[in-house]
Amino acid sequence: MASSIHDLARHLNISIGTVSRALNGRADVNADTRQRVLEAARTLNYSPNQSGRSLRQGATHxxxxxxxxxxxxxxxxxxxxxxxxxxxxxxxxxxxxxxxxxxxxxxxxxxxxxxxxxxxxxxxxxxxxxxxxxxxxxxxxxxxxxxxxxxxxxxxxxxxxxxxxxDFERAGAEAVDRLVARGHRRIAAIRPAHDLNFGYLFLDGYRKALQRHGIEIDPELIASGFISEAGGYEVTPQVMRSKDPPTAIIFNNDAMALGGCKALAEMGIRPGQDMAVIVIVDTPLCRYFSPALTAFRPAxxxxxxxxxxxxxxxxxxxxxxxxxxxxxxxxxxxxxxxxxx
Amino acid sequence: MASSIHDLARHLNISIGTVSRALNGRADVNADTRQRVLEAARTLNYSPNQSGRSLRQGATHxxxxxxxxxxxxxxxxxxxxxxxxxxxxxxxxxxxxxxxxxxxxxxxxxxxxxxxxxxxxxxxxxxxxxxxxxxxxxxxxxxxxxxxxxxxxxxxxxxxxxxxxxDFERAGAEAVDRLVARGHRRIAAIRPAHDLNFGYLFLDGYRKALQRHGIEIDPELIASGFISEAGGYEVTPQVMRSKDPPTAIIFNNDAMALGGCKALAEMGIRPGQDMAVIVIVDTPLCRYFSPALTAFRPAxxxxxxxxxxxxxxxxxxxxxxxxxxxxxxxxxxxxxxxxxx
DNA sequence: CGTTTTTCCGTAAACGTTTACGAGAACACA
DNA sequence: TGTGTTCTCGTAAACGTTTACGGAAAAACG
Incomplete structure (x- = not known):
């Protein structure tokens, strides 16, 4: 079915070596024959077989x-x-x-x-x-x-x-800065569990910024869960059970933020009014959610x-x-x- | 670096043919040698080279x-x-x-x-x-x-x-049915341009359902645009310029729906209140948008x-x-x- | 015109597999 | 014991490329 380099060579009455060199742009081939080879390749609809090529070259590109x-x-x-x-x-x-x-x-x-x-x-x-x-x-x-x-x-x-x-650290810190500047002192952080590194990085930034502002780090305001809407839904109530509940939450993940907002809504807490919410990595969902979620966007x-x-x-x-x-x-x-x- | 079937054969002191047959589960190989081959393959960390394999077999799997x-x-x-x-x-x-x-x-x-x-x-x-x-x-x-x-x-x-x-036809028809049942008579349809087939299918269902309900098909209520938020934003005002504007819009695409809703909002029209909106293919965005968009969901x-x-x-x-x-x-x-x- | 260089091309090996073929050994059967 | 069958394995070709090597022809040079 598919034409091979042999077909091409036979058709042009030259050797396969020459055909290959012509196609691969090597110097030691006459300009005229190269022309003919390229043309024939086009008409015969030839492209080199990937397997043969990578086998010989030891690279698959x-x-x-x-x-x-x-x-x-x-x-x-x-x-x-x-x-x-x-x-x-x-x-x-x-x-x-x-x-x-x-x-x-x-x-x-x-x-x-x-x-x-x-x-x-x-x-x-x-x-x-x-x-x-x-x-x-x-x-x-x-x-x-x-x-x-x-x-x-x-x-x-x-x-x-x-x-x-x-830079999750910086984002975490900037989120805290922003919230502190708006008067918040009780700021919760919710991150994915597992060992996902960005969760740790985010948390580092969050902690450092709090210290910088002289705000005590309250373990009750930090929680982690499955990186999904369900995870956010499940884990957000935890930080709300604090005796001195947060007035702001930073979510390290958009899916968790959506689940978290759902949980908040069910508790009668309106994100954006009763509770400030910031999301670290922006996705289209943040934009279309209501209220539209303030978020940090990567390029x-x-x-x-x-x-x-x-x-x-x-x-x-x-x-x-x-x-x-x-x-x-x-x-x-x-x-x-x-x-x- | 990577071990070949030759290494394996040399290590076991048998021929590469036997190794290959053993690995591929062929019948004509002694149960004992097969054992040894499989074991050696594991210890030597051998997997067959994809290129060699597909070259020979003429299939890449x-x-x-x-x-x-x-x-x-x-x-x-x-x-x-x-x-x-x-x-x-x-x-x-x-x-x-x-x-x-x-x-x-x-x-x-x-x-x-x-x-x-x-x-x-x-x-x-x-x-x-x-x-x-x-x-x-x-x-x-x-x-x-x-x-x-x-x-x-x-x-x-x-x-x-x-x-x-x-079944875009049926979805288009059902959307119309639902809207008609809720009292709508002026129902617009917005679909992607290009030649995307599902746009046509949707429109067919839409048209047939309207006819079935004895509602005249008004070309002014049908529009098409780029399949994107920008496309929906751009094209939705077209149907609103009708002398007898629609009270409902069916969007054939979630991205266009989002753009369309933005356009409506800018005209002071609130989706879900002043205008009924249905989307044909549901995505997470439909769920999180405000108002949450009624949509048809595929499995x-x-x-x-x-x-x-x-x-x-x-x-x-x-x-x-x-x-x-x-x-x-x-x-x-x-x-x-x-x-x- | 002889020699050297350059240009161009064919030959053949190699990449790592799979598999058709055949052969030796072991076995079964009469 | 002789013959046919079964089991197991080695040999070698083939898949479609690329590329090192060498050689013939052409060109350049003196």
């Missing part, structure tokens, strides 16, 4: 992004990643690399899938997201010497991989592009480890003031 | 889903597809197939990308979405004889490919699973065209009554 929906996330679904992926894909494409998103199964352990992708040499590098503080995926890739980059920081691995993260598409650059700079085939080693970057967020605080 | 963000969709990003992909991936994995999402560039013509994927034999089959009435991607795949399935109907191709769609994850089954049944390697040929299915939507109508 494609990068995997490991996407794993949170369990029970049936209706929600990570709108966060699409703009990021758009940027990532665009920049990779500039260098002739293809991006493929590898879907994991919601509940399952992603490690297994990652191993398959790596060991079977499907791709030349992988990009990870939702990094945890201790992340066995990172440890594995580090140890295996497989090229990768992460969206999000971690304490794992040998520290020599590119990573790009959002997702540029971040995707940047991480692609950083990954490329770490690949031997693209300038490699000799070039300038830009290992870690942390990007600021932009506050989008809305109606909830 | 992976399926591509072509995802293309709408242009300018920076913050929004198709939450629609994640649950669908989750279902698709789960069912494919049951049969040892891998799903990879191939990202297109937002504005660009997807055809080119598709051709590359197909011609380089990256995958064994593809799944398309956002089908158009005349869809050159489908024509291309049909003509090329490349296996594929579509989420959404089309008039293209040779009609022998599996497709699964939502995305089961749909993903089902389309995987249909695709598999059409693949020669999996029972193939001999088996029962389930070619087309149309699934109903479920009405989720909220506050906007």
């Amino acid at each position: 494609s990068i995997a992004f490991m996407l794993q929906p949170h369990p029970g996330d049936q209706q929600y679904g990570e709108p966060f990643f699409i703009p990021f992926l758009t940027g990532l894909q665009a920049k990779l494409a500039e260098h002739g690399l293809d991006l493929m998103v590898v879907m994991g199964e919601p509940g399952k352990y992603q490690q297994e899938r990652l191993r398959r992708v790596v060991e079977t040499r499907w791709v030349d590098a992988v990009v990870l997201a939702n990094t945890r503080r201790e992340d066995d995926r990172i440890d594995y890739l580090s140890k295996a010497g497989f090229p990768f980059a992460t969206l999000g920081r971690s304490q794992s691995g040998d520290d020599s991989y590119p990573s790009l993260d959002i 997702l598409e540029p971040m995707g592009q940047r991480l692609a650059e950083m990954l490329l700079a770490s690949l031997p085939a693209f300038g490699g480890p000799e070039g300038p080693r830009i290992i870690r970057e942390v990007w600021p967020l932009e506050l989008v003031a809305r109606d909830s605080d | 992976s399926i591509a889903f072509m995802l293309q963000p709408h242009p300018g969709d920076q913050q929004y990003g198709e939450p629609f597809f994640i649950p669908f992909l989750t279902g698709l991936q789960a069912k494919l994995a049951e049969h040892g197939l891998d799903l990879m999402v191939v990202m297109g560039e937002p504005g660009k013509y997807q055809q080119e990308r598709l051709r590359r994927v197909v011609e380089t034999r990256w995958v064994d089959a593809v799944v398309l979405a956002n089908t158009r009435r005349e869809d050159d991607r489908i024509d291309y795949l049909s003509k090329a004889g490349f296996p594929f399935a579509t989420l959404g109907r089309s008039q293209s191709g040779d009609d022998s490919y599996p497709s699964l769609d939502i 995305l994850e089961p749909m993903g699973q089902r389309l995987a089954e249909m695709l598999l049944a059409s693949l020669p390697a999996f029972g193939g065209p001999e088996g029962p040929r389930i070619i087309r299915e149309v699934w109903p939507l479920e009405l989720v009554a909220r506050d906007s109508d």
Whole structure:
């Protein structure tokens, strides 16, 4: 069915070696024959077989992004990643690399899938997201010497991989600053459980800012739960049970914020009026929620592009480890003031 | 770096042929040696190289889903597809197939990308979405004889490919029924432009239902625009300029509905109070918008699973065209009554 | 015109698998 | 014991590329 390089060579009455060289833009081929080869390739509808090509070259020219929906996330679904992926894909494409998103199964352990992708040499590098503080995926890739980059920081691995993260610490601190400036003293923080690193980072910023303002850190005002609407719904009442309940809540996650607002509403507390609410990572839902949620917004598409650059700079085939080693970057967020605080 | 089948064979002092047969579960290998091979494979951390494997077999055991963000969709990003992909991936994995999402560039013509994927034999089959009435991607795949399935109907191709769609006609009709039952007679319909097929299907149902109720179809109440918030914002005022303006609007798309509601608000018209609003395809945004938007919800994850089954049944390697040929299915939507109508 | 350089192309090996084929050994059967 | 069958494994070809190597022809040079 599909035409091979042999068909092309036979059709042109030249050797396959010449055809290959012509197509790959090598110098040692006559300009005239190159013309003819390219033309024939177009008419015969030839493109080199990916498997043959990568087998010979030992490179697939494609990068995997490991996407794993949170369990029970049936209706929600990570709108966060699409703009990021758009940027990532665009920049990779500039260098002739293809991006493929590898879907994991919601509940399952992603490690297994990652191993398959790596060991079977499907791709030349992988990009990870939702990094945890201790992340066995990172440890594995580090140890295996497989090229990768992460969206999000971690304490794992040998520290020599590119990573790009959002400045959750600063966002947490700025959220506190903003609320304090508006007269709040009892400020709660709600973050995802598990070991997701950004939850810790956020909390650090939150704590430091409170100290800076001379406000005591009350453990009763800090809670964590599943990173989902249900999680926010479940955990928000906890901080409200304090003897001296909060007048403001910072949510580290939009899904949890939505669930939290629902819980508040059921307690007769109106976000934006009776309770100030700030969300750390903005998504479309924050904008359309009522009241529209004040949130910190990352520049997702540029971040995707940047991480692609950083990954490329770490690949031997693209300038490699000799070039300038830009290992870690942390990007600021932009506050989008809305109606909830 | 990565161990090959030769390493394994050398380590066990047997031939690579036997190793391969042992790993692939063939019958003509001694139970004892198979044991040893499997064990060695585990300790040596061996997995067969994907490229070598597919080159030899002429099959990659992976399926591509072509995802293309709408242009300018920076913050929004198709939450629609994640649950669908989750279902698709789960069912494919049951049969040892891998799903990879191939990202297109937002504005660009997807055809080119598709051709590359197909011609380089990256995958064994593809799944398309956002089908158009005349869809050159489908024509291309049909003509090329490349296996594929579509989420959404089309008039293209040779009609022998599996497709699964939502019953937009019925949803359009039911939306009208519901509004008429609540006393509305002036009902507008807003759909995406381009040639997106579901826009036409929706409109058919809308028209038929109006006729059934003996309500005249007023072209002034029908409009189409870009499938985005901006599109809805831009086009909604058109139907409001009618001499006898609508008292209800059916949006064929959540993004357009959000833009439309914004436009209405700016005209001092409150959705849910001064204007009934129904959305055809529900997304999380509909639920969180204020007022919460009444919408029709598809069962995305089961749909993903089902389309995987249909695709598999059409693949020669999996029972193939001999088996029962389930070619087309149309699934109903479920009405989720909220506050906007 | 002889020599050296350059230009261009064909040959063949290699990448890591899978699999058709055949052969030796063990076994069953008469 | 001779013959046919079964079990197990090694050999080698093939999948479609890319690329190192070498050689013939053409060009450049003296």
